[in-house]
Amino acid sequence: MLTFTSDYIAGAHPQVLAKLVETNLENLSGYGTDIYCQSAAEKIKAACALGDEADVVFLAGGTQTNQIVISTLLAPYEGVIAAQTGHVSLHEAGAIEYSGHKVIQLECKNGKLEAGVIRDFLRTYHADENKEQMVLPGMVYISFPTEYGTLYSKSELEGISAVCKEYEIPLFVDGARLGYGLESYDNDVTLQELAALCDVFYIGGTKVGALCGEAVVFTRGNLPKHMSAQVKQHGGLLAKGRLLGVQFDALFSGNLYFEISRHAIEMAEKLKTLFKEKGYDFFIDSPTNQQFVILENGRMKELEKEVNFCFWEKFDDAHTVVRFATSWSTKEEDIEALGKLL
Amino acid sequence: MLTFTSDYIAGAHPQVLAKLVETNLENLSGYGTDIYCQSAAEKIKAACALGDEADVVFLAGGTQTNQIVISTLLAPYEGVIAAQTGHVSLHEAGAIEYSGHKVIQLECKNGKLEAGVIRDFLRTYHADENKEQMVLPGMVYISFPTEYGTLYSKSELEGISAVCKEYEIPLFVDGARLGYGLESYDNDVTLQELAALCDVFYIGGTKVGALCGEAVVFTRGNLPKHMSAQVKQHGGLLAKGRLLGVQFDALFSGNLYFEISRHAIEMAEKLKTLFKEKGYDFFIDSPTNQQFVILENGRMKELEKEVNFCFWEKFDDAHTVVRFATSWSTKEEDIEALGKLL
Amino acid sequence: MLTFTSDYIAGAHPQVLAKLVETNLENLSGYGTDIYCQSAAEKIKAACALGDEADVVFLAGGTQTNQIVISTLLAPYEGVIAAQTGHVSLHEAGAIEYSGHKVIQLECKNGKLEAGVIRDFLRTYHADENKEQMVLPGMVYISFPTEYGTLYSKSELEGISAVCKEYEIPLFVDGARLGYGLESYDNDVTLQELAALCDVFYIGGTKVGALCGEAVVFTRGNLPKHMSAQVKQHGGLLAKGRLLGVQFDALFSGNLYFEISRHAIEMAEKLKTLFKEKGYDFFIDSPTNQQFVILENGRMKELEKEVNFCFWEKFDDAHTVVRFATSWSTKEEDIEALGKLL
């Protein structure tokens, strides 16, 4: 069975796994204080061109990371601005609200917030005489790439960053698929530029080569106080923090994180070409590892017998939008095999 | 200075206050167990044509009521559906999210949710293969009248009630201004019909004759367990619960609640006529005690010198939407005085 | 029936009620922005010998006040130190934990925490190498008088205040029955001294002459940010904030608050003498308005036929501890009538 269901269908990249095996019997201190967490943090800061002002915290998964970053950076009475289709808005089972904060959902295009829309919202909020009865917007959350595979251009990021600075609220970039964004052929922003434009972001591991793990980068001396205690309070502190440190140490040794991301993009481009050649329509033009294809329902049923992919949404009564995802683990032969089925 | 800022500018209706004075030195038991709370509950149930299956709980204010009703009726992982312009969506400083629940904001017209929109949302949710990653919609919240002064017709309420029954989730009606809705000339639903169509609603006191207080009616044996403890846990239990019981006992003695509501409607109709005659435009056609008028900014500045009203929102660069509210305490002479200023 | 069940069995003191009646039809602004809230705040600050550095916030009840003060002053990861028998520890249905904070319960004597016990706890905590896995103690909560009617002496308060300063955490005094403490014959601390020794405290109204209401005093520029929004977020903001302002304005006009408190103490002393003369034993030696008497169970059953009092706890198989409370509303003739029954 061919499988393109998601970008978390395989285990870890072999080099990541090898590092886990290699270090397995070393005796290390707990809760993220070990040498691999430290080493990985240093490598990540170097890759981001950040110095001592930056802090790196390793967490196990994306929803956990969004919940912890948002709730530790916001005041208890603040909410977070996000796209209506943002992961925190729709697909985290209410994890942000569970931590007491409103997700202020703004309209978006192709999964992306626009600087102008954010500025208008903030201006209107601050001009409202009844604003103390509303939730104070205390952060902007965007995803890079977005949930629809789309990317913010450097100038779009600069625009959003400028609004955040104007209103003195942090910009948080969810990088669950960061590698696939950075390595996209369409991307024009570097990791260093991204780090400079936001206050906090995370480098996704779960979807990019790790068994689990996200590396959160607080870029400017803004690590929340007592962060280790707060992570534990949220249930997110792993006793064997090494599990995350070792994996990110491997991913940021040499250029591994970027190379394996590049592979996923190359596979996605092949897949895209394939669908185009066969005359399929795309729901959205995605330059990253997630491709959203519109399938006629009968065709979909047929295809499901030999390929796993992901239901996305109903398109119309006769068609469905489905997602095909590539990843570091996608094999070229699988793309070719898929081609024969289309 | 003339004042039309809101419907909570005065104290209590004189008959309500008189009852507080009359009962003041009686020794009564605490926490809502006193005879006046019991008597008021019985009168309210009678007015709603409800029997022993119903329970009445008195709370101090509207946001508290919404927070407590929603969070005690929902499972911890459920969210509440509301209009984008609903009070719980916009003007409660995040009180619902503070209690851990998402407000699922759906598009609305003139402040009103439509049965079809709710059904489509629920159908799409339940058809989504990833629905376990989304917030389970566990309740529908509407306001009667809405935050824009508009009313659901009986058939609209029946439609929403039917959707709720179909999906087995409770319908909660926020009646902070219930009296002003029921007594509107345009209204076609009775208190009894309303009670029969929903699972829980509240009869607003703060805005309709009381110093404070809302009477929550659970219509069908659905009083949350250990409700007194839960109200206390939320900080909402008054030691002298009598303060609420006595006031509602007065409001539901004879026809008082409805008569004083009717007065507000009559005053609103006069005010409406006045603005119409003078050629002003309305932002929305409201049949209840809140009237939303579009003022040219210069005219607004002028008027503000002699009349208090409430900023609502910017209309365009030259105009502003403002709210004039009447209430049980509005005097006819004030309307007339306003007429001379227009 | 004679009633000594609690100190909230009657309505408001007649002068307080008169002020509500007198101001009832004035048109006032909402949410605590009215002139009576302002006037009451000024009078309270003057009575406390506090200046512009202080802020006064009016809330409706005790549990609400404790929840809001504690959760707005603590960081989300901090807990509050309290006596094992403290109101927040035992009798608020988990309202503090509901807001996400642990009540760190320390042993106490006669309802009172000791400075030495608090210091030992804080020293041990800060010396613990695993302290990041524990809840950070971020505040000390005490009651004056305590839940057992006992009082801290001035030197005891100075001791606790010194510990709090040493560890840089605020001291919060729950004054639900503050008047009855200040006017106790045994008390040696003035309102001004109390205000100087703590960071935040509240002046109880519900139990001392008001229908409802507590006046929270933040003594040193430490009003939480966006307090009005935070109060609303907790469901505690009254639209007609005047209800609280007017009552406290009356209570702090002249010496009313203190005079009516003194009356309760005089009544409590008479009641105490009565029980002593008749040979009853006390569970605890209380110098304030709550008296805890040990009754033989048969005697208790007998007495219950003609007097209402409050079950406190089982003493042994044959005896029960019960509470008799006096208040501003207690009549001398009721004490005398009770005497005849003993």
Add this chain to the structure above:
Amino acid sequence: MLTFTSDYIAGAHPQVLAKLVETNLENLSGYGTDIYCQSAAEKIKAACALGDEADVVFLAGGTQTNQIVISTLLAPYEGVIAAQTGHVSLHEAGAIEYSGHKVIQLECKNGKLEAGVIRDFLRTYHADENKEQMVLPGMVYISFPTEYGTLYSKSELEGISAVCKEYEIPLFVDGARLGYGLESYDNDVTLQELAALCDVFYIGGTKVGALCGEAVVFTRGNLPKHMSAQVKQHGGLLAKGRLLGVQFDALFSGNLYFEISRHAIEMAEKLKTLFKEKGYDFFIDSPTNQQFVILENGRMKELEKEVNFCFWEKFDDAHTVVRFATSWSTKEEDIEALGKLL
């Protein structure tokens, strides 16, 4: 450097790691729906002699597990009874309170709650006329082994289980170190008996052979509704749930979990003998893998140069309690090397 700091200093047991390597490139479905999670769940149910009435949920770590189990089984207004020294009481940074629930801390002996103490508490609670102002005790939490390494005997567990049944509240057993308890020479309860005596418990993986992971067993059709959504809401759902499933599948293939636990016990017994022979005193008599030794402070400083162990608490001014932990990864030669240093 010799290391006895904790039972989570090494990675995974080699057989567990081998299984991760072996299955690494298989394409599997996400969020715990994969075949290894299913297989592991079946093996665990078989080992517990449980059938279809039982459910197994895999989570990443201990605090997360305690938070999720407690908050999904309790009603929002309920609290959990635990020993004063319980992990949830002291060492989870307030994770239970963060989820809104009070930990009702009862006195304990050697880390153990007694059935009689629990029954007395529940009896007193239910007899209290003011119980609606208190937190409803909705669950009993115990640890097996406890935080002090001690064990409940079968008859002690039966006693606690009986109290829980009498009051109709679930019994939850924290088995973070379950294997080390079951394999203790002093233990008289089997895994099957434990499963039959409680409503929910978990089999610790993080401390017993896994990189991370705890297997929660709901023993009697009491899996919380929408559990997957609730786990995600708490930030605990791993995209690659296989990471947990594969590890537990390995641990419960053959007798691995028990064999490696037995090894830790054998090492602990050697270590215990060593300390005894050398004349050291124990803080507590622990029959499991954690040994608490009282060291004279100078001796401690000396030892720290060559051995890592864990500070536990101050004993007196001259002595300190420290913990030496063994685990599946402890080598006999390390124990011998330690012997030479004592």
